[in-house]
Amino acid sequence: MVIKVNPVGLKNKAVFTSILTMLFIAAVALNSCSNENNYKQASIPDQVSYNFHIRPILSDNCFACHGPDANKREAGLRLDTEVGAYAALNDNPNGHAIVPGKSNQSEVIARIFSEDVTETMPPLESNLSLSDQEKQLIKKWIDQGAIYEKHWAFEPPVKKDIPLSSLSDWNQNPIDGFVLAKMKENGLTPNPKAKKNFLLKRLSLDLTGLPPTSEEVRSFNSGEKSWEQMIDLYLSKPAYGEKLALLWLDISRYADSFGYQNDNIRTQWPYRDWVIHAFNKNFPYDKFLKWQLAGDLFPEPNREQLLATAFNRNHKITEEEGVIHEEYRVEYVLDKTNTFSKVILGMTMECAQCHDHKYDPISQKDYYNLYAFFNNTPEKGFEGGAGSPVRAKSPLMWVDTEDTEGILNFINHPDSNKIAVSIMQDLKDSIRPTFILDRGIYDAPTGEPLNPKTPDIIKPFSKDLPKNRLGLVEWAFAEDHPLTSRVFVNLIWQEIFGVGLVPSSGDFGMQGKLPTHPELLDWLAVEFRESGWDIKQLIKLIVSSTTYQQSSAISKETLAIDPDNTYLSRFPRLRLHAELIRDMVLASSGLLVDELGGPSVKPYQPEGLWEASSSGRGELNIYRQDKGDKLYRRGIYTFIKLTLPPPSLLIFDGSNRDICQVNRNRTNTPLQALALLNDPLVLEASRVLAEKLVHELKDEEAAIAEAFVRILGRLPKNEENQLLLGFYAEEVLRFENSPEIASGSLDIGESPASKKEAVRTAALMQVIVALYNLEEAITKT
Known part of the structure; x- marks a missing residue:
């Protein structure tokens, strides 16, 4: 849908911006809606699969009472295993829940088809019910032998043959063969290639998080540089590391304060510099993770390997006097365990902290066996109050000038002071015993001491591996490990397409979503491992595909068949992440200070937010806004206070970083439109760009085109050009009649302002504000 605005007919800027706000909200709402009435119910397949058809039904409706959790199991019946399902019923030794090949003798069928509310399953009080299609699927599966399959995510990925395509110009690489085959299965045809301007903007945002420069746009449009050359250019830029680091900082819980009530500053930012450095140097994924999870356990770890282990210590840490030491120490170990399970295994193992997992075959013992790998550290639950001048907790390392001039030369340290960073370490002379904690309570250990061990259902832990974090990470990167490569490939796909091939990127378990393209996921997972865990190569493979280069246009026919773009017959329209909206504004205006790394900065923020909260101590009690170049750093460097994250990030669904987060929501709210219309940074950027263009380009049409x-990322169409020129002319007239308003509108932001040609500058500034408020400005198309 195209919404047109003619600003010439509007009386003033307030009216224009109000209408623009309403249109912005309406446009994004229309763009995100799906037509449920057009949903076509799938037919019963010829061959019913337990993994892809039956298990999701049982998991949603039956496993809570008849699944892995023995404590919640009803009637002694277990339906998640063939042994349990085929066994004689407790209350009827001659009856069986499932009789393979004989649905008419299976009690499950009798119950789900029963019209007696006292007999039907799921029971009435559960508020669950099966559709007719689901009932018929279960019946057909039983008649076909009721074959149970191991959960797809627990089987090692295998490369299958790439489907052949009749579209010779479509298959640029193997990704396209798999995607096109899935389209054909669902009656879809691919979109044509997107126009060059949209393609380049898409690529630049995906690989660097920044819009393409005017020079890059013209170079690519003229054919001077090819698609592959632009890919290589963006992958080689330092901004690539900053863009990819955003994902990893969400995963690693990176923040600039300790969290909890007495929240004060901590100096983990050298770890952030390391993450950016590692991505730019293209560390293989296995090396990247081994250093972070167990760099301290190497035979002779160097300073960089020790710094990388700060990954384990980014969790919240209390500074509140009077807390119970052991309670918080256990909380930190739980956090490490949950982070490992989510980012490496893609599993919701934290459910088993208090009881056996209700849906996945993970017992409470499995959970605490994994917990044991992280339970041998000397860190304390409470080490000192918020008044401590040391901005890290033991174990820690000090980064000094000698480090930053040597092996840690990637750290951007602006002065000669030492920096304390919390790192990982194990106890030297003893091993802390680990027990199952009854209901997950820190002071309720039960049973015998446990040894570090991984869940057998995923992959048994080899007796040849050391029973520590180094052994754990070696286990995770074994050639036949079913999850590690799949989970990371899925995260990268999610970063680019908005949704992973497994939509539930943090849950590959039985309650997670099934992969939309299972053969493609496995092919990429194996390819990634065989490439030597080469992250840049994986990304280049994806963005080189025709799948990636499709137009994002939506037809009525496609929308009816595939409203959510599950089968990728178009490129998704995605609003930028919060930090990247800031980056786009800074970069396009010329305000961006592209300094790499360094301490976090405090940009503009509404007055009184921190002061109204009692959560800060010391430096974090009052918000002290930075000055000069620090105001114009990329969003990745914005200071994150855990108890009160930056509102400019949260409004656009930024992570608050208090736990491991593998994906972000994308919402559309009026607050977002109001932020873009009123944020001092947007207004300042508009003023700065207007000043630059008025100075360099005397012709207003050329200035608007450059903006x-x-x-x-493209030149305006003739109609767009006329609309903007009309709006510009109206604003010139308004400011000529009120020169004091023109001058006052330029008094925004702390960068030096020029009052030369105030009327032209103020008018062009309003045009640029309007451009920043277009949906297209903050959307990857």
Whole structure:
């Protein structure tokens, strides 16, 4: 849908911006809606699969009472295993829940088809019910032998043959063969390739998080540089590491304060510099993770390997006097365990902290066996109050000038002071015993001491591996490990397409979503491992595909068949992440200070937020906004206080970083439109860009066209050009009649302002504000 605005007919800027706000909200709402009435119910397949058809039904409706959790199991019946399902019923030794090949003798069928509310399953009080299609699926599966399959995610990935395609110009690489085959299965055809301007903007945002420069746009459009050359260019830029680091900082819980009530500053930012450095140096994924999870356990770890282990210590840490030491120490170990299970295994193992997992075959003992790998550290639950001048907790390392001039030369340390960073370490002379904690309570250990061990259902832990974190990470990167490569490949796919091939990127378990393209996921997982865990190669493979280069246009026919773009017959329209919206504004205006790394900065923020909260101590009691170049750093460097994260990030669904987060929501709210219309940074950027263009380009049409290219990545169409020129003319007239308003509108932001040609500058500034508020400006299309 195209919404047109003619600003010439509007009386003033307030009216224009109000209408623009309403249109912005309406446009994004229309763009995100799906037509449920057009949903076509799938037919019963010829061959019913337990993994892809039956298990999701049982998991949603039956496993809570008849699944892995023995404590909640009803009637002694277990339906998640063939042994349990085929066994004689407790109350009827001659009856069986499932009789393979004989649905008419299976009690499950009698119950789900029963019209007696006292007999039907799921029971009435559960508020669950099966559709007719689901009932018929179960019946057909039983008649076909009721064959149980191991959960797909627990089987090692295998490369299957790439489907052949009749579209010779479609298959640019193996990804396209798998995607096109799935499209054909669902009656879809691919979109044509997107126009060059949209393609380049898409690529630049995906690989660097920044819009393409005017020079890059013209170079690519003219054919001077090819698609592959642009890919290589963006992958080689330092901004690539900053863009990919955003994902990893969400995963690693990176923040600039300790969290909890007495929240004070901590200096983990050298770890952030390391993450950016590691991505830019293209560390293989196995090396990247081994250093973070167990760098301290190497035979002779160097300073960089020790710094990388800060990954384990980014969790919240209390500074509140009077807390119970052991309670918080256990909380930190739980956090490490849950983070490992989510980012490496893609599993919701934290459910087993208090009881056996209700849906996945993970027992409470399995959970605490994994917990034991992280339970041998000397860290304390409470080490000292918020008044401590040391901005890290033991074990820690000090980063000094000698480090930053040597092996840690990637750290951007602006002065000669030492920096304390919390790192990982194990006890030297003893091993802390681990027990199952009854109901997950820190002071309720039960049973015999446990040894570090991994869940057998995923992959048994080899007796040849050391029973520590180094052995754990070696286990995770074994050639036949079913999850590690799949989970990371899925995260990268999610970063680019908005949704992973497994939509539930943090849950590959039985309650998670099934992969939309299972053969493609496995092919990429094996390819990634065989490439030597080469992250840049994986990303280049994805963005080189025709799948990636499709137009994002939506037809009525496609929308009816595939409203959520599950089968990728178009490129998804995705709003930028919060930090990247800031980056786009800074970069396009020329305000961006592209300094790499360094301490976090405090940009503009509404007055009184921190002061109204009692959660800060010391430096974090009052918000002290930075000055000068620090105001114009990329969003990745914005200071994150855990108890009160930056509102400019949260409004656009940024992570608050208090736990491991593998994906972000994308919402559309009026607050977002109001932020873009009123944020001092957006207004300042508009003023700065207007000043620059008025100075360099005397012709207003050329100035507007240049602003359009900088912000939207393309030249304006003739109709767009006329609309913007009309709006510009109206604003010139308004400011000529009220020169004091023109001058006052330029008094925004702390960068030096020029009052020369105030009327032209103020008018062009309003045009640029309007451009920043277009949906296209903050959307990857």
